[in-house]
Structure formats: structure tokens, C-alpha cells
Amino acid sequence: MLRECLENVHSKMPLVHSITNYVTVNDVANVILACGGSPIMADDGREAEEITAVCQGLNINIGTLNASTIPSMFLAGKKANMLSHPVLLDPVGAGASELRTSTALELVNEIKFSVIRGNISEIKTLAFGSGSTKGVDADIADKVTEENLDASVAFAKKFAESHGCVAAITGAIDLVADADTCYVIRNGRPQMGRITGTGCQLSGMMTAYLAANPQNCLEAATAAVCVMGLAGEIGESHMQPFEGNASYRNRIIDAVCHMDGEMLEKGAKYEVR
């Protein structure tokens, strides 16, 4: 399953339109290329729909949203819906400001997302209209743990059902759920949290996976989560003792670049609930 999702990305080389933040956009572009896709970034309202139309998937990330880019997110999102292209929402920092929360909620109301991917705090904000976001990282009191896993899985499924999408809640333990099925993924390394934009990168790569596997969003999203986590493990194994988060960032993207279906099937650590 995972292998097929990956190989579809390699063979179809989907073009992914990202309207994303300027903090991590370069890494998003490079990880989309690394995984086998092709990136294009365009956020002016006069071209947002047209660029979306020539792509196979749309990645909306509200990380540095502004008065110019927000309308483009709606235009592109609606166009992608019309064309039945997969659309992903990364509600970066939802809960940290009224602008982020309300924009994310409006996007969810007006656009049909294939996947909503965020940390638990951001997803809770979308679920409950509030939540406590510490910057762009998940509230520590609210992380998914082995102890609260049953409740977290139930929450993910319910969120997916009520929003008619796949929910991808990432953290130390990752959950990818639709209404009925939840993949619980235990790949990755804690030090990934010290790199800016691993979440944004995952969203970009996941959109490439969705674009190459449009009939199979749950598995495609799961595969992307496993690739990212496994790349974090492989990347760490190549670190020299003096290397830190800057080099780790490169080693993870490098590992995505070398990932094939066999490595993914062997290395992915998930269970189905």
C-alpha cells in the first residue's frame, strides 16, 4: 500500500501548487522535488486559480497569511474543488491569533479539503473554535501520548467525519484518520521538532502524495507521514556528532530523495485502529 503510493508519485511526478508561508517555502519546494513531485508557488489573486488549474494538487498553509494571500487561498481552493483536485490545509498557528483562527475556520467552511494536517493544538482549534497554541508547536498539555491514545484516535476519527476529510494530526505519535480508520504512526525522531518547517514540509510532500493517489487519500497521507518520519530516522543516522538542526534539515530532505518503496515498507511503523 505505502509502496504503491510512493511509486505513483515517482511515476506521475505531480505538479503541486503551494500557497504557503515565506519562512519555510524553500524547504517545501525542495522536499516536493525530493519526493518526486514538482513545485510551483503563486499567491497573487490574479493567477491563483489559473496556476491551480495546471497543477494536480493544492497545498494551503496559513503560516504567514496576509491581506494579499488570504483571498488567493479561497480562489485557489474553490478552483481546485471545481476540478476535483486534492486540497490540503495546514492551519499553522490556528489558535495563536484571531486572524489565523477565523481564516482557518472560514477556509474549512468554504472549501472541501482532502486532508487537514496540523498539530493537535491546531486541530483542536478547528474542532472547538478555540484552543491553546504555543506559537507553532503543539501545546504540551495536549500532545498525543500512549496514555491518551484511545481518546486521541476517537477525536481524530470524529474530526475527520465531521469535516468530511482525512485528519492528519502529527507529533511524537502521528494519527491519520478518516471516519472509520485511524493509522497510528510511530516513525520520526524528537530532534525533528528543532527544525523549522518539518510540518510545512510534510504538508507539501503529502499534497504530492494526494495528487498522485487521488482516489486513496487516507493511505496517501499515511504514506507521506511514514516517509517523513522514516527520513527523520535515516537522516539522523547520517549525522556527525557536531551537526545540529541546520544539517539535520538537509539530511532529512536528502533521505526523502533516496527513499524507495522497499525502504518505506520496511521502515514504516504503523498500526491500524
Place this chain on the structure above:
Amino acid sequence: MLRECLENVHSKMPLVHSITNYVTVNDVANVILACGGSPIMADDGREAEEITAVCQGLNINIGTLNASTIPSMFLAGKKANMLSHPVLLDPVGAGASELRTSTALELVNEIKFSVIRGNISEIKTLAFGSGSTKGVDADIADKVTEENLDASVAFAKKFAESHGCVAAITGAIDLVADADTCYVIRNGRPQMGRITGTGCQLSGMMTAYLAANPQNCLEAATAAVCVMGLAGEIGESHMQPFEGNASYRNRIIDAVCHMDGEMLEKGAKYEVR
């Protein structure tokens, strides 16, 4: 010839003003520093002309053009023309949206460019007012090959003549032409295409070369293309087996940083047509 162009960059340390996209801007700044120039980015209309005036060259890249930056491109371009500074256009994605195509065409109409550098699809869009752009990569059906080289060289010369500029059409085979002479360059590596922004980087570095060699645009542009391609070869030779596109990006800029005139003369692979 190439050596002299490179050494002029090292000795003159030209200041280059770039109005460019936010996806690859950091790499553009670092490659300008690596090659011996000094970068400044400024895209607000209230300072675009003034910043251009203190620089020796202007690099206009439409990669993430918007309502705020487009007018700045025109202001800076006209100011640079008034001051007889070299101006380069990188029409990223021309053909992919009406906004990109029309903006690129208007820029070409209103500003005199020393060099227009793009992939074959983008240059064809400027030549014919249409074209097929797959995202930011050249249309595969339209790439420059050994088989269509004569026709491609003729097209490059004609484009250069009709636009009164040097045409730099880059891909697996690179062409740098004025109306009479075309350099055909065979440096570089295929894997460079899996890094975001190698074209943008080349445009930034090329502008530094033009700024340091303003009387000699054809050779300066050729030298920059050779430096980038050769850096791709040298960078690849330093890759470890597990490294991918993220590390390769760094190794290429590193190689630009270490390039000297002798290495360039030895490694450049070009013919004149």
C-alpha cells in the same frame, strides 16, 4: 575570456539588486556572495529606484510576482536603463498564467534588458506570446537536444536580435546568444533539476557577472552559465552516497565559492556557433 569575466567579479565585488521570488531568494543571495558579488533585495516601490541606483546591476525575477512587486520591477528597470546598468530578466513560469505572460511581455516592451534568461518554454512564450509551461520546468517536448541544436541555435540568435539582448536559454544544453554568435555549453548535471531555484541562482550570479563586465554581456553571461554548470559537476563529485538534493544545493554554492579563473577555463565545455 571566461577567466577575465570571473576575475572582474572578484575584483569589483559588484552590488546586485534583485527583485525576486521568496521561494529561492536566500540561495540567490548566497550564490551572489559565493561568486564574489554583494546582494541586496528591495521590492517596495518607494525604494526600488534608489536601491537600484546604488547598485551596479539589476536582476528581475517574476517567480512570485504580485501587485506590490510588479510596479517595483518597472520602476527599478527604468531607473537601471537610465543609469545604463545591466538588467537581467528571469521570466519564471511565463506561459503558466496570463499574469506571468503579460507581465513578462510588458517588461520586455518597456525595459531594455541586457540578458533574458529562462528555460526554452519561457523564452518561447516571450517569442510567440504563448507556449506550454509545465510549472517552472521546461516543457519536455521543447527541450534543446543535440538533434534540434541547429534550429535551437537559430532560434536563440533570432530571439536575441529581435529583443536587442543576449538570450540565455538553459537546460541540459545551454545556449547563450546574441544576434551573431551562440555559445553552446555542455556543463552541468541532470540532478541539478531536482533542486529548486538553480535557474534563479544562475540569474542572480549572471547579474553579478554582467555588472562586473558591462561592456561584454555575451561573454559574461556565458561565463556565469559555465560557472554554474561546472559547480554542479564539482558539487556532485563531493556528494556522499546518502546525500540528495538538499545537500547538493549547498555543494553547488560551495563550489561557486571556490571557483577561480583557472578552474573555470579548464572545466568549461563550450563551443561557438
Place this chain on the structure above:
Amino acid sequence: MLRECLENVHSKMPLVHSITNYVTVNDVANVILACGGSPIMADDGREAEEITAVCQGLNINIGTLNASTIPSMFLAGKKANMLSHPVLLDPVGAGASELRTSTALELVNEIKFSVIRGNISEIKTLAFGSGSTKGVDADIADKVTEENLDASVAFAKKFAESHGCVAAITGAIDLVADADTCYVIRNGRPQMGRITGTGCQLSGMMTAYLAANPQNCLEAATAAVCVMGLAGEIGESHMQPFEGNASYRNRIIDAVCHMDGEMLEKGAKYEVR
């Protein structure tokens, strides 16, 4: 003293709001994470105050200022002042355009900064309302040297006194001064000047240090300068012969990531004047 400043960052993990340029923003985010802080970037006027309110420090960098972000700088700065959060100004390119100079001067008039950090040319522009800026690098005729050190130290103290802040003037020799005391720091390596954004990175990291040591701005700023310079030395020691500015950028951030209080106390080279 330096050790305590560093350890406070590690234990408090301050959240830092940066309104900064898009050229170097990714490196700023990664160096804030590397030093133990947590970054958030938000520059829309509708959320600037709210994001500042959830953070512990604010970093204002005018590197690619525009009509949208300038008002956000004022809003966030005033909010941070109301909340008594440390605020840092990095007046990138002040002196290079009227827009930069006037914006920097207005910011200094309307907002109380804990630290103003720039090269000597930028700081002189703020002091005298003019100055000669060559792009974003200090005017060579105006650099701090052993020969002009007494005068430079006096200038730094006077600037600090008249602006009611700590002055951090960085270059080959770094000065960090309040009205009475000036730390003269001799860490760092010349090759750091060939990386884009080492100054921006220092400003981001310094804001994390201020946020974790709000009662002790002079020492916190000094510690951040020492960390950056020492990281430049350590990073250089890990360079392979073929590596250049792109790799060096990563190695410096990596070294920040591994820095502890003991390394800092041992490696910091400063005197008090």
C-alpha cells in the same frame, strides 16, 4: 554571566516574534530553535499585536520592509512596549534608501528598544540621520578597528545613552554598550561576511537571549554576540576544504545548536571598557 544568560534561554525556551525580511527568515527561525528558543513569524497588521502578546520578545528587522509590514512593526513594537517585552531593532540597510532611513528613525522615535543591533554604517545613520551604506554591509572606511577602538567605544556608549538602549555594533570587532559599559568582543571569523544573514540571525538569537534575560539586556546581548562569533569559529573548524559559504551557514547554526554554558565561557573573547 554568559553561562547564566545561555542557560536561561535553554530553560525558559522563550517564544520570539520576528517581523523580518524574507531573504534570511528561514535561517533566523532555525537559529532561534538552535539556541533554545521558539520562533514565530507574523507580519499582517491584524495579528501583529496579538502574536507579540503571546511571545516573550520581539525582533524587528527592516530588511525587506514594505507598505504592509511597516505598520505591523509599529503595532507590534508598541504592544511589546506596553507589555514590557524586550524589543530589538535591526535597521538593515538604513542609509541605503530614504524609506529605510526614515522608517528606522521613526521606529526609534516611537518605540523603546532594548537593543539596536546593526553594522557601524547603519548605527551611524541612526545617530546622524545619514551615513554611507554599501548595500547591507558596513562602509569599509567606517569599520571598527583596533586603531579607532577608543573612539568607537565612546560612540557606542553615547549612542546607547542618547537612545536609552543597548547598542550592539557588529563587525570584525563587536561592541555591545550601554551608557557606561562597553563589551568589546573579538570572536568570529572573516568568512562569516560571505554568508547572507549572519547579522539577521544574530538579531533573532539575541532577541531570544533578551527574552530569557529581560532584566539583564547588556549581558544578554553580549552573550548572544559571543555565541554567534564562537559558533563561527567552531563551525569553521568543521569545514572540509571544498566547503564554502552555503555549508558554512549550516555549520554555524549547528554549532549554536551544540553550544553550552561551559563552551561559551571558555571560548568567549571579550574585554570590558
